[in-house]
Amino acid sequence: MAQAPRQLALIFRRDLGLLLRGARGRGGALLPLLFFLSVAMLYPFGVGPDARLLARTGAGVVWIAALLAAILPLDRLIEPDIEAGLFDQWALRGLSEEALVLVRIAAHWISFGGPLLLATPIAAGLLSLDGWQLGRVEIGLLLGTPGLAAIGVTIAALIAGLRGGAALGGLLMIPLAVPLLIFGAGSLQPDGADGLVLLGAASLVAVAIAPFAAGAAIRASRE
Amino acid sequence: MQSCRLAAHDISCRRGDRVLLRGVGFRLRSGEALHLAGPNGIGKSSLLRILAGLLRPFSGHVEAEGGMALSDERLPLDVHRPLGAALDFWRQLDGAADVCNDFGLEDLLDVPVRYLSTGQRKRAALACLATGGARIWLLDEPLNGLDAHWATAAQAAIEAHRARGGIAVIASHQPLELQRLEVLPLLDHVG
DSSP states (O other): OTTHHHHHHHHHHHHHHHHHHOOTTSOOSHHHHHHHHHHHHHHHHHHOSOHHHHHHHHHHHHHHHHHHHHHGGGGGTSHHHHHTTHHHHHHHTTOOHHHHHHHHHHHHIIIIIHHHHHHHHHHHHHTTOOHHHHHHHHHHHHHHHHHHHHHHHHHHHHHTTOTTHHHHHHHHHHHHHHHHHHHHHHTTSTTTHHHHHHHHHHHHHHHHHHHHHHHHHHHHTTO | OOOOEEEEEEEEEEETTEEEEEEEEEEEETTOEEEEEOOTTSSHHHHHHHHTTSSOOSEEEEEEESOEEEEOSSOOSOTTSBHHHHHHHHHHHTTOSSOOOTTOOGGGTTSBGGGOOHHHHHHHHHHHHHHHTOSEEEEESTTTTOOHHHHHHHHHHHHHHHHTTOEEEEEESSOOOOTTEEEEEGGGGBO
16 A cells, blocks of 8 residues: 555556557547647638637637547547456556546646647637637636546546447536536636636536546446 | 465355356465366356455455455556566556566567567466566466467466465366366356
């Protein structure tokens, strides 16, 4: 037990490397990022180049793009490691599923939320957002992406081993992520600072619940 | 190696609605080995997973003293990484000094795990198990896919583990050539 922190640090390094680079024939951090930017690029084509309309609606589009991008990596977050027996091996070494899930959420957040935060200025440029809006979106994503990562890992654990799990994952992700989207988009109003507080709270709740829900799902997958 | 112990008391194993095994019990002490024998599908793997604590028995309980390691049909290595790096992850995790080199993997360390053949994968799984230094080995069909030479080497590794005071529980449909091996024919326990 005394060596659990050292083991979890090793697992975190391994998870992060795997999620950033991508492996097992699935994309790494690049794919959600390109998807996110594609949505930001397509939106002006869809609604026309009216800068005022874009500026008014664009920040919300950034949020929708972030939510949709969060769906892409779902099927490789947990399932490959259950299939290869890694979670069983970790359990035999006395590591709890909850701790492993927390590590996985942190790694997923960095590999998914980090690139998104870096790409948001580009998306803001494509959507004619001003500096204030960009700042709000960045702060909002910084607060909200941990929640998206936590929900993503939970759903990934729930759909592990199901046929057609990837499609189901997307359907499950959308309703669960709606609070984050509402508070995130709400914070973009001129008097929306309260939205940021609620966004942070919703995100925190997701991060707090996810290890227990996903841990239970991983244990249930053994039966 | 400290002494270790593994005992199963009146274990029943249920998969879905079916009770596969009933009343399985044994006691093992340091240096002993047990062969769980029986045809395919009788519940050998489930029983091993119960011993490992990964499945709950339908009834009965397991007492273990000493760390357990399980090697089953899955290879817990990252398939895209070279074998050496993938094994090193587990070596570091278990705080072992060296990766076990009883299984002739020296020439394969640069090869990505996904390119390994069936027998090479089995050898890698056994090396992974032996590196960990656990006192109780749970082996699921350890000889599957191994040629005669490596099957002998694998059994020699199990004997060496027992000589160091370890316990081995081996689920296999094949006969094993181990000294003082207890055999538990699971056909007698079919529910």
